Amino acid sequence: MRRLTITVAFLTIFASLFGGMAAAYALGGYLESVWYTGASALSNLVILMLVFVMVIATLLTLAERKWSALMQNRVGPNRARIHLPGLSSRSLAGIPHIIADVVKMLTKESFTPKAANRFFYALAPILSFAPIFALFAIVPAGPTLPVFGHEVAMVVANPSFGLLYLFALASLAVFGTVLAGWASNNKFSLLGGIRACAQMISYEIALGLSLVGLMMAFASIQLAGDSGMMEQQAQYLWGIQLDGFDVGIPAWGILIQPVGFLLFFAAAFAETRRTPFDMTECESEIIGYFVEYSGMRFGMFMVAEFVEMIVFSAILTTLFLGGYHLPFGGQWFANLAFFKDYPWVYGATMGMVFWLKVLVLIYIQMNIRWTYVRFRYDQIQKLGWKILIPLGILNIFVTGALLLMDTSMRSLGLLGILEILLILILISSSPKSSLHKPIGQNEALPSHH
């Protein structure tokens, strides 16, 4: 029974992702035909950012609690009930909690401390939410397809300075955090703000350096578009055709730049300020830069955190996991006769693939957040400055040298696969006993004689 429920839930997720993307294509094509060329950007703005990102962020507020409960052998929130006949005895997987939380956030008093700087106090939640939200504009969620006779690109904007936009807006997010810490005129929030400032600025560098290798490999900083970074990942490093079915090792970012992937993942995780990088919050000690906030202003900070997770997962997917592309069989799939007649079905399927990759990455982020303990402040700085940044610089040099030898990215891919294999060997060969031994077991007991 439970397995059936969960299978149905998974199918519902697939179906709603498919349906949402199909609606995005249909609306885009309709707007293109009745309004002006490029009007689909507006429908993408509404459907991709306001519907997809915001709905997933809302659901994540519950998923975070429910998933963490499953990881910790708990049941999770299930007390909120809808008091209608037949529903009052069901927890509905905790979904009513979302409604309850929204109502609570909206109706609670939004308190401003007397000594706070009112203007910056009100500005901070907006500043921490808006740039992160706007980041999603450059992420393509599906292929460019003709719908109703017009080309519909599944991206809000495709500027030629794509990654620079990403770095610029990602670094703006620190202002919201620091302002919130400073403007609420509270010692603890100020501590949180200062920590956020130090942490985010040091990881900004690693964030930038980690993508330089990828920029060199793809010779582009544009995300979408024919020569964009996502489309280039559709090609194969080594590929063969089996009766029209293409198999091979794709030129995905994670294969040609595994170090870059790890660095970007770590740096992006630090940018989201979640455990193990939650120096800014430290729930158990200083509560964080938003300690004075209540009501929907606090809700903005909370939603910003989840939106940040989604956006960084989407960017990771776009840059390193091939976006909406399948690992193999992509060309065969695109050339199916059915999809020639109904291109929007192809687009919606690919969009579903994209969002599924995003969801997997979100799960990994949740998993990390609920597995590891918080870094100490000096450990965070040490990781940022002494490990991530030197590794990033090294990665740039190695990538550059290999690209000079071989512009087809094959030697880069070979090195990447070797690196991944090395990590796998390290994992599988580490002795199990050493991980299960209590710390300090081998230490001699202090002798009194």
Next chain:
Amino acid sequence: MSHSESHSESHSENPKSAYDFWERLYVPALIKGMAITTRHFLRNLWSERDDNTEVLERKTQSLMATVEYPEQRVPYPTGYRGKHRLVPREDGKPRCVACYMCATACPSQCIYIEAGEYAPSDTNTASRVIEKYPTVFMVDVLRCIVCGLCVEACPKDALRMDTSVHTSPELERKAFLYAKERLLAGEPTQHPNDPWRHRKSSDEPLHAHKEAHTRIGEDP
């Protein structure tokens, strides 16, 4: 030379490093940690939840140990000391003879008794054979430490804590003073040596056959 030997050697030289080489590599340990969390996640997600209130006897793969409290309750163990009750006789009156043994034994002094005497004219034969009864029997459950010494002290099996019900929440402090009417509950109990009982062939109460139990002032 095996790995563990070199490991323990390095420990005796440098006791500060409690971690061996594999742990200091960090990344394998991190990924193993994530694998453990994911295993718990999938196990709890996929398997049916057994809501047996005996948590240790749960059968399914799910590792959840939750008992959903207000709907499900863990049965109390036998011998659980619950809310007090005054044990009634067959005729509905308390078995209590107002001897003050429980109030004396009580370490938190939460029992208050006022004794009354049955009038000689009382027509109830069961009442006539005993002298005293409580006019007021009050337990302050806020003071009670649920030690059960009152139950141990009672010579008449008139006070028990076998209800398996814990003190219910109240809105007023006054409501925690349980009066006689509230305490008098449960199955009526009688014992073979209860003085108001009769021999099968006799109309006289049992105690009439013993001098010691004769009521003072009553004609023999």
